[in-house]
């Protein structure tokens with residue numbers, strides 16, 4: 001999964017470590033252990049008060065703290081640090097096994113790890129700090145994801161509740177208005193079903209459990225099908241549709257339905273964000289791979305938004321208000337990566353957008369492991 005993560009704090013790639021240790025010998029040991037690694041930059045303090053002052057003025061990538069300090073002990077230290085700097089990963093240092101229960105309590109409250117002094121060498125210390133930062137990053141991503149998902153589910157649920165309540169309580173009596181309220185309820189249900197299904201698909205694709213159904217098929221025929229599917233809607237909006245495909249039929253081995261889903265998502269987006277001009281679908285035969293694109297003459301995308309496009313629930317720039325779950329491009333990327341392909345966008349504001357993807361003509365089974373169980377189709381020669 002790749003939801004929007006917390007902002008990168010340290011563009012220099014240096015890892016800022018805050019050490020809380022009042023024992024000089026122990027503090028020196030940590031300083032020596034980290035001195036050889038050019039990545040770590042250590043700030044050392046001996047009291048909780050001094051640590052809180054440091055945390056007020058700057059961000060640290062990881063905090064390493066003794067559990068006994070002159071102005072605090074045990075969980076109190078951890079709680080004070082986390083209150084001041086809720087997103088920082090904390091690794092605790094305990095003097096002996098006897099104090100392990102304090103460290104365990106802190107782990108239950110969110111500390112990343114604990115080390116028993118004298119039982120770790122330089123390598124184990126560095127490893128613990130690195131793991132703590134990685135785990136913390138995953139936890140922040142998970143928290144962010146849960147927050148966004150609940151928000152995305154809450155909106156349609158609220159609309160659903162409101163519409164049904166208004167009809168049930170007789171607030172709406174006019175037959176036409178009743179119908180409209182029920183249509184809002186139905187739309188909300190549709191949105192909930194789509195979001196849930198896409199999230200389930202994303203999760204199973206990411207964990208490599210999704211059963212892709214691979215088979216040989218003609219790319220030209222698939223694009224023709226897309227044309228038939230969308231031309232009325234595109235022309236109905238006053239836009240023109242152009243398709244450019246190789247003269248010779250291009251055969252590929254992939255999951256046809258999922259590739260159709262990629263095209264559908266991209267064409268839907270092009271339709272959504274284009275008010276005048278043209279939508280073009282293009283496929284190029286590149287011997288071992290194919291290169292496809294869906295281009296439009298719509299709003300375009302600001303350069304700073306391009307890296308965010310494929311994140312979950314990403315709705316960029318002024319397009320924020322447009323209806324959509326913000327999952328379409330994430331699923332496109334999962335599908336293409338599962339087929340060993342890739343997808344990217346090229347655009348400038350006002351100059352339209354072009355989404356390009358490449359995919360090998362024959363994805364190897366290793367890229368799509370579930371296919372061998374789910375697929376009944378033969379692999380190409």
Ligand SMILES: Nc1ncnc2c1ncn2[C@@H]1O[C@H](COP(=O)(O)OP(=O)(O)OP(=O)(O)O)[C@@H](O)[C@H]1O
Pocket residue numbers: 265269270273296298299300301309314315316317319320323324325326327328329330352353
């Ligand atoms: N062709 C395009 N032109 C301009 N902006 C685009 C285009 N395609 C995508 N975007 C931007 O990228 C965002 C993410 O697109 P994505 O398809 O993932 O989600 P969505 O269209 O909002 O919702 P859905 O899950 O229903 O597809 C869009 O909300 C829009 O801000």
Ligand SMILES: [Mg+2]
Pocket residue numbers: 265268269324326327328329
């Ligand atoms: Mg979309």
